[in-house]
Amino acid sequence: MRWEVVGWGALALLLFAAEAMAPGAFMLWIGIGAAAVFLITALVPGIPVLWQVVAFVVLSVVAIQAYRRWGRTRGRESDKPLLNRRSEQLVGRVAVLQQGIVAGQGRVSIDDASWQVTGPDLAAGTPVRVVAVVNGVLQVEANG
Structure with missing residues (x-):
């Protein structure tokens, strides 16, 4: 297997592990960008490393913006809406x-x-x- 494919897969796993250790829903989306580049480099050989990095940055930003737009705006209804309003x-x-x-x-x-x-x-x-x-x-x- 090619080193860049292994590198993107390892980076994706590392980012997912970081999200699991310190959850905040931020590393997850960067990890999704790394996983997408992993799949692209695994399926399409010969992509220059510079373009792989550009794809990683773009896909990470797109994933984060998608989360901010659709994921966070949907507020969860609380089962105790007066919890901190004694x-x-x-x-x-x-x-x-x-x-x-x-x-x-x-x-x-x-x-x-x-x-x-x-x-x-x-x-x-x-x-x-x-x-x-x-x-x-x-x-x-x-x-x-």
């Missing part, structure tokens, strides 16, 4: 007022945190339902 996860929860709402301001304890709340004036100990979150402040209404 306060928004509280909408709909019922809790007991820790500190009564006076002049529209009060406090409620939910799970392991104390939250500032706004809503109609209510006495401490009243069960309230979280209806919205504005700037990290829970908006509540009397439950029931």
